[in-house]
Amino acid sequence: MVKQYDHRKIEKKWQKVWEIKKTYKVLDPSTSSGRVKKKKFYSLIEFPYPSGDGLHVGHIRSNTAMDIISRKRRMEGYNVLYPIGWDAFGLPTENYAIKTGKKPSVVTKKNTDVFRKQLKEIGFSFDWSREINTTDPKYYKWTQWIFLQLFKNGLAYKAKSFINWCPSCKIGLANEEAVGGVCERCGNITEKREKEQWMLAITKYAERLDKDLDLVDYPERVKSQQRNWIGKSEGSEIEFKIKCNPSQTLPKGEGEMPKFFTTSPELWRALQDKVLDMRKNPTNGEKAMWDLLRRNNPSLDLPKGEVKNSKGFHFRRQHIIDRFIVDFVCIEKKLVIEVDGDIHDYKKLEDEERTGVLNQIGFEVIRFTNEEVIKNPKNVLEKIILKLNNVSSKALSFGEGLGGVDMEDLEGIKVFTTRPDTIFGVTYVVLAPEHDVITNLQLQIMNWEEVEDYIKKVKKETEQERTKEDKEKTGIELKGIKAINPANNEEISVWIADYVLPHYGTGAVMAVPQHDARDREFSEKYNLPIIDRPLVDAQEITKKVGGKIVTKFKLRDWVFSRQRYWGEPIPIINCEKCGFVPVKEKDLPIKLPEVKNYKPTDNGESPLASISKWVNIKCPKCKGLAKRETDTMPNWAGSSWYYLAYTTQGISNFQFLISNKNIKNKTRKNIDYWTPVDWYNGGMEHTTLHLLYSRFWHKFLYDLKLVPTAEPYKKRTSHGMILGEGGVKMSKSIGNVINPDSIVKTYGADTLRIYEMFMGPFEESVAWSTESIIGSRRFIEKVWRIGEKIITNYELRITNEKNKIKNSNNSFVRQDIAAEKSSDSQSFNISKILHKTIKKVSEDIENMRFNTAISSMMILATEMEKEQSRTLDLQKSPTLNLEDFKKFLQILSPFAPHVTEELYNQLPITNYELKNKKENNSSIHFSKWPKWDENLVKDQEIKIAVQINGKVRTEILIQTDENEEKVKKIALTNEVVLKYIQNEKPKRIIYVKNRVINILI
């Protein structure tokens, strides 16, 4: 009787052997043993985050796929690196630490131990000697080192940026924790909080990240997603000059020119900052006066009859006149109001001089003290109104006598457009509310209060609210400001609106409602003109209006700070004197200090900030008091270079990046040998972030001449997700998570591997079905039965023969096998199927069509067993020969490494070959990948379909590549065909070689 297939015994046995023999350890190209002339192959999977939930069946799917490819490559003679490690910094561990107080490092150790054990039980051919862990200080030393290089090259900087803030948990959240603007932990709505954050200038690499996609073999959808994310667009930057429109600033009928250009452009620019500052910080008196002037518009507040001018007066505060900044001014009436504090008492002379100058150029000045304004506002107001009504002097005309500002000297509004050809259809210009120009034009904007309120309102909104779907566009016109269309010198209005984003392009848009849906929507809402003008040539017009062709990107710089504990500390020291000082390289790694509480502080700082012993440090430059940076890196950091760490791990703990001096050292040899990764499989969810980030870091390292290629990954493929039964997502809350351990226990790792590869197309999502696993198990059992029968049959025959001939020496065995190998027409059919299968499996693996590869091997196994059962008589020579079966095992071995290894080692033919070839590795996984024989793949005779009028009616047997006339003859003499065509003559006959013949009647 044949032995039962015992997956537990077999899998345990071989896993142990592989581990002891270090079967999958790669050859180090920098050592003598590595200097074999083997081509390298570097296959990579995304290293897992060791969560407390253990290995997911989804991990197994992608790991198995790359394991199959790696094993095939080894059999094809490559030196294969298939490494594994842990992307172990991450939020779940940290949140667990916050909850339980357990050390993240301890939790991580526990989790990785579980993962490691689970992975080993599935029989992946990882080189475990190269295992890495991003939380290992030996590892993150180099993550920090790369950060320092980025800093030193101006690619890391600190800037104000918005973080997601949960007001209920009082902590900052990562974007992925605040999806949809909702806190992942408590469900509350998050706010945006402005905070200084470390940023990486990935945008400086935007062009190359886009362009170099041409160099790599990624699926089209991955490339287009990356391109979409980078968002390159070419267009024109065109300046619209600003002009102030007098007609809107003056009361109707007076028709006077504007009076607010009361200084020279040079002085205006020089004093502008001071003006803004003063407005922000008014004295009490100034504030009271401003309230008085604004809320109590003199013309409206007093009883009727006492005010002659019913139109009211427009006051400005902190206005520049000549070289002075006056507190308040009504330009129409040339009345200056000054509010003095005590400080001015000893400055009387100065003030008198100032009043003198103002008087000279036609302004009247009245003064009040702070006290007066605050205590007796009514009195003050009455005085002002009296003055206003009595002042008779006419205001100055445009710039008269003052070296007035020609607005052409002012900076215009630069817009970015991809459609300069529509420029004649521009009816207004829109700025983002955050645009700089607005504050610079504050003095010229007539409705500043309204504008300011609007800007505040917009800034309050979160990004989510602002860009929410179906949000109605809002905006406000900047009154008193006009823009000039450089194409036709038309005067158009200037608006600010929330639909214009500050961080894209120039933050300003020329609106063409005729051609752009958004502009149209906005125009309709605010009754702005929509005009249809002919298009013009884009290149030409850009030149004509003095614009330039520019390239813009959607990509934004990478926010690299987290106010968290469980990440790499950012190796920067903040010194009051010297600014940001990098930690000295010899002081790396900056280890994560022990901390009592892992929770971020109430004001949103990382828990590291509370360890004053750790934070306070001497400045490496000036030796003065300084503080460490307490932000940590995001978990994308460690994964941005891990594929490089694998190439040198176990060789010199990644000393590779240290400097060019070591260019010839061992580690450089390894990097140069292994880089780039030949084949990287991962999930679509990492297409835009991880993949882009690591490409960015790699390019940076390439620029430092530390890696040999511009791109890290030659080829990228992606796997589909495994869904729960019924096609829903697997999740703990639904309770449909499959534990791989129990599957391995019940069915075996080989079965699980085959099942996961067979369940559906690799790149598509598939639903798990525990019920269906049995099919894969049956297939393996079938292979086992065939193998056992072959082996026992062979042993029995030898025993029989021995007894007969009493000849027990080896020469017999050799003859016997030779006879079987050269074999025998009987198994010709099997050989044909075998070689077709070898071809199909070889090709399918390359295309990741594992499901069809397995289905073809299932067919082969069924045929082999059938053939075998035909000749059960042990006296006869078996028709299924050992050589064919061995080849079958070989092509199956990447899929089911344990059972094939076991059978292979039991095959008598294997032992024989090993003795002759003196190979020292008896593993099937280092045997030679079988080649298919084209002659056997090609059929001599084939069946083709015969169609009458396009419908299949019968089939005929023809010789392969038979000439057309002969095929027609065969078809036309076929019984069924004759029945259909009767005596008619076919109108037309179409023959497709070796496929089909279609007879039209």
Next chain:
RNA sequence: GCCCGAGUGGCGGAACUGGUAUACGCGCACGACUUAAAAUCGUGUCUCGCAAGGGAUGUGGGUUCGAUUCCCACCUCGGGCACCA
């Protein structure tokens, strides 16, 4: 809204470059072996029809001798981007 991908039996899915639709597996039914069960093996399994034959690849058109495959319109599902000028 825009860009990708997909829609085939009870279920997961095959089908090369336009050439016999439903391979392979699960499930189900019947049969063989067995005292019996399990396992295994065999047969059947899109649909209507006794049959001859007809109809089916999301829906409706089109191109073609011939369409799951190509084109047009629409519906549904999945993924990505999203006021990006």
